[in-house]
Amino acid sequence: MMLNDLISKWRGSKKGSGQTAKQRLQCAIVYDNLEVSDDVLISLKKDIIDVLSKYFRIDSQAISLDIERSPDSSSLVLNTPILSTIRR
Amino acid sequence: MEGKVIVITSGKGGVGKTTATASIGAALAKEGKKVAVVDMDIGLRNLDVVMGLENRVVFNIVDVVRNKCRINQAAIRDRRIDNLFLIPASQSDNKDSISPEEMVTVCNEFRKEFDFTLMDCPAGIERGFENAVAGADEAVVVCTPEVSSVRDADRIIGLLYAKKITPKLIVNRIIPSMVEKGDMLSHEDVVDVLSVDLIGLVEMDDQVIVSTNTGSPLVMNKESKAGVAFSRIAMRLNGQPDLPIDIPKSQEGFFSKIGRKIGIRK
Numbered sequence: 402m403m404l405n406d407l408i409s410k411w412r413g414s415k416k417g418s419g420q421t422a423k424q425r426l427q428c429a430i431v432y433d434n435l436e437v438s439d440d441v442l443i444s445l446k447k448d449i450i451d452v453l454s455k456y457f458r459i460d461s462q463a464i465s466l467d468i469e470r471s472p473d474s475s476s477l478v479l480n481t482p483i484l485s486t487i488r489r
Numbered sequence: 490m491e492g493k494v495i496v497i498t499s500g501k502g503g504v505g506k507t508t509a510t511a512s513i514g515a516a517l518a519k520e521g522k523k524v525a526v527v528d529m530d531i532g533l534r535n536l537d538v539v540m541g542l543e544n545r546v547v548f549n550i551v552d553v554v555r556n557k558c559r560i561n562q563a564a565i566r567d568r569r570i571d572n573l574f575l576i577p578a579s580q581s582d583n584k585d586s587i588s589p590e591e592m593v594t595v596c597n598e599f600r601k602e603f604d605f606t607l608m609d610c611p612a613g614i615e616r617g618f619e620n621a622v623a624g625a626d627e628a629v630v631v632c633t634p635e636v637s638s639v640r641d642a643d644r645i646i647g648l649l650y651a652k653k654i655t656p657k658l659i660v661n662r663i664i665p666s667m668v669e670k671g672d673m674l675s676h677e678d679v680v681d682v683l684s685v686d687l688i689g690l691v692e693m694d695d696q697v698i699v700s701t702n703t704g705s706p707l708v709m710n711k712e713s714k715a716g717v718a719f720s721r722i723a724m725r726l727n728g729q730p731d732l733p734i735d736i737p738k739s740q741e742g743f744f745s746k747i748g749r750k751i752g753i754r755k
Contacts, residue, residue, distance in 0.1 A: 416671065417670055417671020417672045417673075418671070418672050419634075419667075419668070419671050419672055419673050419674050419675065419678065420671065420678075422635075422636050422674050422678075423674060423678045423681070423682060425636060426636050426639055426640060426674075426682050427682055429636075429640055430640060430643050430682065433640070433643070433644065434647075
């Protein structure tokens, strides 16, 4: 064993590979849980159109719904033209 | 009273689902319960060889689903342990041969005949998984302390929650000396990552291979640490949920432990 290893072991600063595994897993699982399948997106879009239609006249063909990913966040971006509001 | 259907699953293959199913099933039967273990890995039948019952297969689970035979005709009685029955998988069909809806119906039949029905789920998240889980009341997820297995377990746990099942976790093949060195995920790490309740910890044990080689039940071997751990998991499933969970420890001697601590031993 090299002297450096010895010293770091005595100082308790050397982490085993188990901790590396744990951190990598936690990150991987966070990313896994951010993935949205197309099926989910399609049914979400349908639900959103239903809700919006209660308040606005919209062109359901013109709605776009996407997930935008950047390295540190994921966002849901909805774009729709409003044709008119529905007066109540 | 109606019995329980419990699915043993994992996502990843080769983590010990089949051994867990055979061992927990045998342990429950030894406690006097009437137990069916069902091989749901249709097309890749294995539970029969692991249990040493491969020469007695006549009917299989697909025959039961298709009403070609009754459950008690397909069930192979284990001659070493009373009240233990195997329903083998079909080797010539595939996972699409049966449907989750059909399994729900069949599981209702199992509940009437057995105290416990253990479903040995195939690896994967496709049709085979859907079939095995469809009629289950409870789920046990098996994982090993490795990144691939834990990640797959997380996926499986998510899918089980979506089906309104809260699974319990077995961490299998723990190597205590590696955990103590910090070179293996500890069971606390795994539970932290997966945030799910434990039902047992099983140490890496050569006796598992010996018992599958001979097709003899692991839980009959009192020397086997894995066998003892599986027996205790069976007790937790069978009305003793609070039975303490033993944490595997290495047999390392005092001096080698000191040596490792001060860095003169790996």
